[in-house]
Amino acid sequence: xxxxxxxxxxxxxxxxxxxxxxxxxxxxxxxxxxxxxxxxxxxxxxxxxxxxxxxxxxxxxxxxxxxxxxxxxxxxxxxxxxxxxxxxxxxxxxxxxxxxxxxxxxxxxxxxxxxxxxxxxxxxxxxxxxxxxxxxxxxxxxxxxxxxxxxxxxxxxxxxxxxxxxxxxxxxxxxxxxxxxxxxxxxxxxxxxxxxxxxxxxxxxxxxxxxxxxxxxxxxxxxxxxxxxxxxxxxxxxxxxxxxxxxxxxxxxxxxxxxxxxxxxxxxxxxxxxxxxxxxxxxxxxxxxxxxxxxxxxxxxxxxxxxxxx
Numbered sequence: 001x002x003x004x005x006x007x008x009x010x011x012x013x014x015x016x017x018x019x020x021x022x023x024x025x026x027x028x029x030x031x032x033x034x035x036x037x038x039x040x041x042x043x044x045x046x047x048x049x050x051x052x053x054x055x056x057x058x059x060x061x062x063x064x065x066x067x068x069x070x071x072x073x074x075x076x077x078x079x080x081x082x083x084x085x086x087x088x089x090x091x092x093x094x095x096x097x098x099x100x101x102x103x104x105x106x107x108x109x110x111x112x113x114x115x116x117x118x119x120x121x122x123x124x125x126x127x128x129x130x131x132x133x134x135x136x137x138x139x140x141x142x143x144x145x146x147x148x149x150x151x152x153x154x155x156x157x158x159x160x161x162x163x164x165x166x167x168x169x170x171x172x173x174x175x176x177x178x179x180x181x182x183x184x185x186x187x188x189x190x191x192x193x194x195x196x197x198x199x200x201x202x203x204x205x206x207x208x209x210x211x212x213x214x215x216x217x218x219x220x221x222x223x224x225x226x227x228x229x230x231x232x233x234x235x236x237x238x239x240x241x242x243x244x245x246x247x248x249x250x251x252x253x254x255x256x257x258x259x260x261x262x263x264x265x266x267x268x269x270x271x272x273x274x275x276x277x278x279x280x281x282x283x284x285x286x287x288x289x290x291x292x293x294x295x296x297x298x299x300x301x302x303x304x305x306x307x308x309x310x
Contacts, residue, residue, distance in 0.1 A: 001058070002058050002104055002108050003056070003057040003058075003059065004054065004055075004056050004108045004112055005054075005057070006052045006053070006054060006055070007046035007047065007052045007069075008052060011043075011055070013039035013040075013042045013043050016039075016067070016089075017037050017038050019067065019091065020089060020091055021034060022093065023092060023093055023094070024091065035199065038198075040198040040199075043198075044192075044196060044197065044198050045069075045071065045088075045309070046069060048071055048072065048189070048192055048193075049074075049186070049188040050072040050074045051072045051083075052072075053069050053070055053071045054070040054072075054085070054109060054112050055067065055068075055070075056068050056105040056109055058101050058105065064093075065093040065096040065101065066091065066096060066101035066102065067091055067105065068088070068090045068091070068106070068109065069087070069089045070085040070086065070087050070113065071088060072084070072085055073086060073183040073184070073189070074183070074189070075117075075182070076182050076183070082116065082117070083113075083116050084118070084119060084183065085109075085113055085116055085117070085119070086306070086309075087118055088120070088121075090120075090126050102126065102129045103129055106129065106130075106133045107133075110288055113288055114288055115288060116287075116288055117285060117286070117287050117288070117300065118286055119286075119300055120135070120285075121281060121283055121284075121306075121307045122282070130286075133286070134286050135285060135286040136285070136286070137282050137283070137284055138285035138300045139282075139283040139302050140280050140281070140282055141258040141259070141280065141283070141302065141303075141304055142259035142280050142281075143256060143257075143259075143279070143280070143281065143304075144256070144257055144258070144259055145254055145255060146244075146254065146255055148247055148248045148253055148254055182300075182301040182302070183303075185229075193305065193309060194213060200215060200308075201215070201216070202214065202215050205242050205246040206242070207238065207242050209230060210230035210235040210236065210238045210239035210242065211229060211239050211242060212226075212227070212243040213225070213226045213227050213228075213305060214226065214243055214246070214247070215308065216250075220250070220251070220252065221252060221254070222253065222254045222255075222256060223243060223246075223250070223254070224256045224257075224304070224308075225240055225257035225258075226303060226304045226305035227304060227305045228243075240255075240257055243255065258281070281307050283302050283306075283307075285300050
């Protein structure tokens with residue numbers, strides 16, 4: 001039996017958390033997954049400012065054996081304020097895999113959002129099913145990193161970076177026309193995404209024209225830049241430099257960030273002291289409208305912060 005519902009206060013988040021732990025308990029990342037696989041996390045995740053998530057459940061009798069969620073976000077003005085749905089929490093009970101349950105979930109979701117764009121950061125096991133359902137790679141987040149050494153660093157001519165609460169950065173995320181395919185970073189979205197997360201802590205490092213949102217990992221030894229803002233590529237690089245200086249002052253040993261998907265042609269300008277991780281984070285997308293507007297999914301611009309939210 002397949003169920004298609006909107007998340008609400010009546011949703012059994014305890015059941016969802018228990019099923020996610022059961023479905024992924026065998027993976028080596030289970031300690032990090034288990035940290036998040038709690039009812040409070042899904043209650044937060046399925047209630048963004050754009051509305052409630054769609055949930056698709058497949059049951060065998062009364063037992064939950066497969067599911068996925070689609071979380072709604074408002075696209076930036078260049079897309080006409082339309083809704084984009086992020087597919088996440090794709091899971092099948094190990095006893096019921098290879099029975100087409102993922103395809104059933106995707107088909108049910110397509111009926112619920114027949115004219116909208118859906119996107120996903122799938123693991124390797126889910127990619128074949130997405131491609132069969134009409135999805136294609138839309139963006140690539142190439143993770144890079146660099147050590148933070150105890151040497152004097154190049155100073156910018158801008159104001160000194162300061163650390164503030166992320167929810168105060170709403171006015172900094174002005175829509176850049178070249179980023180018209182991105183999820184709208186409204187103050188409400190930032191407050192939900194970075195200020196209301198039940199388990200993760202974030203901060204914003206800003207200068208007068210640019211800045212970055214950061215999450216600290218591995219007991220604070222590594223700083224992860226989730227997104228930067230500014231009106232040009234140079235300002236976004238300056239935002240990352242501000243994050244690097246902050247991380248050095250905070251005692252971090254390394255800084256991680258993602259290459260801007262729209263600046264792939266400039267990949268050769270990476271810092272000499274940076275390294276590239278041996279894997280990319282792929283964003284798959286599909287426009288559910290028939291026929292789909294040309295280039296709809298190719299213009300979808302995502303941040304590392306979008307991946308971090310899943």
